[in-house]
Amino acid sequence: MRKLIFAVAGLLVLGICLAPAAHAQSGPNQDVVLNLNGSTYCTVTVTCGTQAGSADGNGNAILTGITGVTFSLNSSGLGTIQVVYNPGASGTYFVNLWVFDPAGVPGYNNYGVVNGSAGSGESYQIDVPDYDTAGGIDSNHPNTNIIANTMADTLSNSNNVPGTADASLGCNTGSDCNDWVSAAIGQSFTLTSSQEEVLTYTLGSSSPGGFSLESIQPVDPQNASQTEVYFSESAVTQPNSAPPPPPPGVPEPGTLSLLAIGVVGGLLLKSLR
Numbered sequence: 329m330r331k332l333i334f335a336v337a338g339l340l341v342l343g344i345c346l347a348p349a350a351h352a353q354s355g356p357n358q359d360v361v362l363n364l365n366g367s368t369y370c371t372v373t374v375t376c377g378t379q380a381g382s383a384d385g386n387g388n389a390i391l392t393g394i395t396g397v398t399f400s401l402n403s404s405g406l407g408t409i410q411v412v413y414n415p416g417a418s419g420t421y422f423v424n425l426w427v428f429d430p431a432g433v434p435g436y437n438n439y440g441v442v443n444g445s446a447g448s449g450e451s452y453q454i455d456v457p458d459y460d461t462a463g464g465i466d467s468n469h470p471n472t473n474i475i476a477n478t479m480a481d482t483l484s485n486s487n488n489v490p491g492t493a494d495a496s497l498g499c500n501t502g503s504d505c506n507d508w509v510s511a512a513i514g515q516s517f518t519l520t521s522s523q524e525e526v527l528t529y530t531l532g533s534s535s536p537g538g539f540s541l542e543s544i545q546p547v548d549p550q551n552a553s554q555t556e557v558y559f560s561e562s563a564v565t566q567p568n569s570a571p572p573p574p575p576p577g578v579p580e581p582g583t584l585s586l587l588a589i590g591v592v593g594g595l596l597l598k599s600l601r
Contacts, residue, residue: 361512
């Protein structure tokens with residue numbers, strides 16, 4: 329039994345040493361706009377139809393008090409946002425979600441990448457937030473409209489911040505520079521009166537495969553390695569009497585290590601009895 333305990337403890341130490349580092353982005357989610365088929369909700373930094381902004385325990389900007397909308401984000405701003413849309417009538421509908429979640433520090437030198445191809449009924453846009461367009465670095469991309477397009481259901485299906493020339497190193501070549509990066513995904517769908525749409529949006533630090541919008545913090549004087557935020561969506565049509573699928577959780581860094589420590593502790597206690 330003693331040999332078993334030492335073996336498990338050794339594997340635990342190795343696992344901790346090999347565990348990936350925490351996501352090194354600039355912190356919590358900064359801003360959100362949600363358009364539920366023409367009814368818009370936003371956090372307090374932007375102006376929309378209804379401001380429903382709040383902050384969760386990790387400092388993320390989230391929306392509260394909206395039926396069917398659940399935010400599950402960790403301290404790095406990563407996790408899921410789930411929308412269960414149940415209009416109770418047959419028709420064609422849409423849901424658009426915009427998020428501003430910088431991939432790293434200082435944040436104003438990120439750039440965007442579109443991975444894969446948008447699915448049926450799916451639209452998107454990568455752009456500088458509408459309110460970050462005047463003066464200094466922000467003047468590199470002066471004509472942004474991603475928030476306005478989210479609220480008007482006119483996402484442009486374009487990446488407007490593809491430039492990789494680093495603004496933190498003094499880039500002043502306009503659209504070739506990187507900048508603040510935000511992303512929006514829209515989804516249209518058709519329902520009967522007995523159906524609902526479950527949309528799960530994921531913000532993660534690794535590629536989900538398929539279609540996603542990626543914000544990249546490049547290597548620069550403040551960052552020895554590149555970091556990314558991937559924004560993706562899944563949409564499921566189901567009977568409106570069915571419970572929604574639980575959103576996948578994003579554990580805080582070190583969760584698996586703590587679990588392993590608990591297992592080893594349990595084995596040690598058992599051996600002493």
